[in-house]
Every structure is written in structure tokens, then in C-alpha cells.
Amino acid sequence: MALTTVRVALRVRPFNEKELKETHQTENLITFVPGQPQQISIDQDRRHFTFDYVYPSHKSQADVYQSCIQPLFDQFVSGYNATILAYGQTGSGKTYSMGTSTTADFSSEHVGIVPRFADNLFRWIKCQPDTSNTQYCVKVSFLELYNEDIIDLLSANNKNAAITIRENANGNITWSGVQEEPIQGAADLLSCLSRGSTARTTASTDMNASSSRSHAIFSVSLTQHMQVAVENNDTIAKTLESKFHFVDLAGSERVLYYYPTSTAKEGISINSGLLALGNVISALGDESRRQQQHIPYRNSKLTRLLQDSLGGNSQTLMLACVSPADTNANETLSTLKYANRAKNITNTVVLNQQ
Ligand code: ADP
Secondary structure: OEEEEOEEEEEEOOOOHHHHHHOOOOOOOOEEOOOOOOEEEEOOOOEEEEOOEEEOOOOOHHHHHHHHHHHHHHHHHOOOOEEEEEEOOOOOOHHHHHOOOOOOOOOOOOOOHHHHHHHHHHHHHHHOOHHHOOEEEEEEEEEEEEOOEEEEOOOOOOOOOOOEEEEOOOOOEEEEOOOOEEEOOHHHHHHHHHHHHHHHHHHHHHOOOOHHHOEEEEEEEEEEEEEEEOOOOOEEEEEEEEEEEEEEOOOOOEEEEEOOOOOOEEEEEOOHHHHHHHHHHHHHOOHHHHHOOOOOHHHOHHHHHOHHHOOOOOEEEEEEEEOOOHHHHHHHHHHHHHHHHHOOOEEEEOOOEO
């Protein structure tokens, strides 16, 4: 058992054409501190933040994968759970970074985290020495959460999926009733990703909603059955079981809303899942609430599904995505604050071995 904190990476995307037209200042809203690669400042240097990783807009998809995803991959294949949560306003680069869109060109330098992970995983399996007769079993599932409805994107009958969520003795959250597809290679994994992404677009259109308001959880599970040599030329059976959640969260932008009792316009989050996630993050950062185990996981399906990723048995990375433009300054500051709070979470990581 080991304690580890949630890591936070900040990624600033390049200006888009609209921002270049609208903004007078093509300087980054965010300033990178020379000699301090993990620090940034915003608000004309009035506020400073430090993250585990900081990626200015020129950093490539390969740079991001190598520095902050590869360590999680290494843990995953050693039998530990991992989670990446992509957080930020709509258009800030969450889907681009995760590589979960249907239109991704899987051979280009723009290819994102999940396709790189697929390639990495099957190359790794191929390179393993055959000494332990290990059998590898890879499965994927793909869920979308829209408000409190769960859509199973890999199941034909996917609306309002009846999913049961339980916690086992290892502190792992298990989901039953979810369609899991066995995967034989990287191409297979990508075809499930693409099938689910298409279903996500269709489901959003059917519900007359934008997919930027829903959360997507693409999960890969790896089971390694092996025979380990012990004394007297004997062998014992050992199984490692780990899972990796890739979570593309709903757009974090707040909407302007008139409260019935007030004439003032207030910015509120329209997404109950994100609100619940924020409350869980705050509670986990508060020592006394954590000790009393007053963590409101049950307030939303998102936080219940991801309970072990936050304060539980997982190595977790929050990838906070922001726009470089001053026209998005409020949303960017709110993303930085949200991500900053996530740094206070400690997870308890256990090797999933039987
Ligand atoms: P989100 O998922 O947060 O709504 P997207 O990932 O769809 O945002 O990004 C919005 C647009 O910006 C897309 O056209 C995407 O290709 C582009 N984009 C985002 N991040 C980058 C980046 N780091 N480099 C190049 N283009 C990017």
C-alpha cells in the first residue's frame, strides 16, 4: 500500500482563428516563469500557480504522452489502477489531448493519448519475455454520462444502462452490467473507441443536446495470468488485474443565470456531475472531513463511478486544459483554481494481485 497525490498537468492550447481575430493581445494570457517549468502566472502576474506538469502551446502530443502518461502506463502494466481526468471549458483541448474524437487521424502527429496508449500497450505485451507463460486479457468499455443517465456506448441497447456500482475489499469500485469488449490488438481497441464516439454523437443528437455537456469514460482493463517460479522448480499462479480510466469531462464553463430572487446575473456550473466532482475534491482536500469519511461520492453517478480514482485505489492525473486568449480569462482562472484544489488529494494505491 502506498500513498500518492493526485498529479495535475496544465495544457495551454494554441490560439484559434476566432481568438486571433477577437483578441488584441496575442501574447499568452498565461505567463511561463523562466527557469521554473512547473509554474505559471496569470492576471498580469498577480496570481501564481504550480502544477506537476505545465505544457505551453508548442508542446506536442508526443511530449505530453512521454512525460505525464508514460509513468501511469508503467504503473498500469505493473498491476496498479490509473485514471486521467481531462477538465476545462468547451474548446480548450480536452478531446484533442485525449484523442477520443471520431475524426482523429490515428497516424498523424496530432494523435492523442488513448491511441498512443493502445499502441504502447500492445507493443509492450509483444515484447514481454515468455518465461512466465503469461496470458494477457485486455477489455474495454465506454460510458457516457448525461445528467444522471448512463449511456453504454458499446452496447446496442445503450440508453439508461442499468449499472450496479460496488466497492470490493481492495477499495476497487466495480461496475456490473457494463458491456466489455475483449480486445486483441491496437486496431481493435481503436475501432471500439471510434464506434463508441460515433454512438456518443448520435445519442447527443437524439437527446437534442451537446456532447460537450456530457462526460465520457473510456476504460481499459488488463488481466495478466502468470505462472511464477518458486523454490524446488515449482510454480505458483499469480494474477494481476488493473484498469485505466480515460475521462473526458463535460465543458466546465458556467452559464449566466438570473436567480429568481435576484436581478444579478451569476455564473453557475450547469453540470451537476462537475459540481459534485468539485465538492468531492474539496472534501478530500479537507483533513477533518476526510478523517470522518464525509466525502459526498453518492451525490452523483460520476463521482460514484470514479470513487476509487479520487481518494482511493488509483494513480490519478488531472489534465487541465485552457485557452491562451484573454477573452477566456474568467474560465481559465476558474480551471486553474479547480485544478489547484485537486493537488490536495491523496490516494492510497494497492497492487491488484491475487
Ligand atoms: P474540448 O474537447 O475541450 O471541447 P477540443 O479538444 O475539441 O476541445 O479542441 C477544440 C479545437 O482546438 C479542436 O479543433 C482541436 O483540434 C484544437 N486544439 C485543441 N488543443 C490543441 C493543441 N494543443 N494543438 C492543436 N490544436 C488543438
